[in-house]
Amino acid sequence: MKEDIMVVVVGAGPAGCSAAEAVAASGGEVLLIDKKSEIGSPVQCGGFLPEAVELEKLMPRAHLPEALREIPERIILHRTHLQRIYSPSGNYKQFAVAGRVLDRRAYDRYLAARAAGAGARVLPATRARLEEGIVHLSGHFNGKIRPEIIIGADGPHSIVSRAMGNPIQETGICLEYEMADVNIDPDAAEMYFSAQYAPGGYAWIIPLGQDMANVGVGVRASYLAGQKLPLILDRFIREHTIAAEKLAGGEVLAVMRGLVPAGGTLGAIQKGNMLLAGDAAGHVMATSGGGIPLAVVAGRIAGEAAIGQLQGKMALTNYASRIREEFGIELSRSVQIRKMVDMAMKSDRLMNALFAALSPAQMKSVMRAQIPAPLASR
Ligand SMILES: Cc1cc2nc3c(=O)[nH]c(=O)nc-3n(C[C@H](O)[C@H](O)[C@H](O)COP(=O)(O)OP(=O)(O)OC[C@H]3O[C@@H](n4cnc5c(N)ncnc54)[C@H](O)[C@@H]3O)c2cc1C
Incomplete structure (x- = not known):
């Protein structure tokens, strides 16, 4: 050489x-x-990539x-059109986002x-x-x-x-399953916030097709309090009021882990x-x-x-x-936004209140790293 x-x-x-x-x-x-x-x-990834028009706004x-x-x-497995975000209490807000799943x-x-x-x-x-x-x-x-x-x-x-x-x-620790035979909404990439099911982070369902999805959880070590990540993800799949209905009968085809800055x-x-x-x-x-x-x-x-x-x-x-x-x-x-939301992540009550204060349009702004008024005043 x-x-x-x-x-x-x-x-x-x-x-x-x-x-x-x-x-x-x-x-x-x-x-x-x-x-x-x-x-x-x-692979150590959910594969979600917004369409170019969305990236131009991001x-x-x-x-x-x-x-x-x-x-x-041939590299795009699936397309989604919505992003749906669930609060700890199970309420959701959704907005249009054109996504590719790679x-x-x-x-x-x-x-x-x-x-x-x-x-x-x-x-x-x-x-x-x-x-x-x-x-x-x-x-x-x-x-x-x-x-x-x-x-x-x-x-x-x-x-x-x-x-x-x-x-x-500083990194988040992620664990993700590729799951088959799930009963998901193939049109929506979903995020779930909850101190119990995703401490200091969120859980996700990224559709790979009609009945296939990448299902994962990403948390920060400082929020884990000794809990093991596989137990947290399995609990999300089996017990989460909303997610369990979509996932509980599914089979895991692949297990992926990794760190995210x-x-x-x-x-x-x-x-x-x-x-x-x-x-x-x-x-x-x-x-x-x-x-x-x-x-x-x-x-x-x-x-x-x-x-x-x-x-x-x-x-x-x-x-x-x-x-x-x-x-x-x-x-x-x-x-900056993540640091503002950090305090709320410690308690489902605070997270529910923050969630209620944001409109779907404001949530979309947060996802685009723009700070909406209700967050700026915190
Ligand atoms: C579970 C999980 C789900 C994710 N989901 C998404 C998602 O849906 N959408 C999204 O946009 N992002 C997602 N991410 C984040 C995304 O995967 C990364 O941000 C992205 O891969 C970063 O690309 P990169 O090229 O910087 O690093 P990487 O893709 O990590 O590539 C780094 C490469 O360096 C190589 N390497 C490391 N050390 C050495 C060495 N000493 N010698 C030789 N080679 C070395 C590794 O083998 C690796 O191939 C996810 C991450 C995880 C962990």
Whole structure:
């Protein structure tokens, strides 16, 4: 393996693939490394991605790459048209949201194939370790590389972030089942708030078709009080007044777990020749846990910053401000909203009161990281 590669991207999820594609498309030499034997697998995601028209409202200043706007139909398993949000007391509010539910394994592979098509070299089944600017590879490919630029797109436990000296980020812990033979509303992506069934987070039902769904729960460790996540999710499926009617007879086909950054960006996203994008940088909407769109946009910007630096057109130090310009306001507002809702999450009574104070339109604003009046006054 050549030692003097221009750019190494650690992690071939949405952020890393988009970064590698951007570098390669501009003529840069780039390696895309992932420890997974099969890119995109195992899946750790609900696969929900709003349609492009919704993403334009979520991130109005962001340039959305083609890979977010025009996803091949074979990767879209299902479409939803509503978002329905349940309070702890079982009341719901709903509003129109056009959503795509992706086959996440196929989507990641599509993104990796785009990067490869642009000229990136892809190294699966290969773990990266960083030591004083040298990337050590082990697994299917072995060797040492001293790249000019390193892009850390390696998820919530990023080794690149650690090498930059960043603190460990605040995360939510998620457990999700793919379930068959369920009696769900195939038109609605649902969120359920409840201190009992989803302490410090929410439970969800994301339809995969008429009688299939991803059913999960994401919570924060500080709210768990010793409870085990599988018990919480199983209780939601068996006992929740509303959800149990839809799910109780279903069968679990797959079990997925993973972490989701919950606190926005902590620490630096650029230091020396290192950049962070996607989950590694905390680029996840704290109000919804949605990270796919931000990862693709941030990856694209990281790739552009890397090639810009190499071609003398843009300093790497401009990376953070480019991110802020495209979706920084929405990301930090989502964290602000999450912190406002945190207190209410401790008690179902407070959560019910907050829920009653918000109209469906205001809830939609919250999901778009806009702060409605009843929350602003808290
Ligand atoms: C249960 C669950 C459900 C979710 N549901 C949704 C949803 O419905 N919609 C949504 O928008 N978001 C969802 N998310 C969040 C979303 O999955 C992430 O935000 C998104 O995958 C971030 O992309 P990424 O490229 O930054 O990181 P990842 O997709 O995590 O990719 C990081 C990659 O880096 C690799 N890697 C890590 N360390 C190394 C190393 N040392 N060497 C080599 N490779 C390495 C990993 O193998 C991985 O492939 C969910 C998350 C979870 C956990």
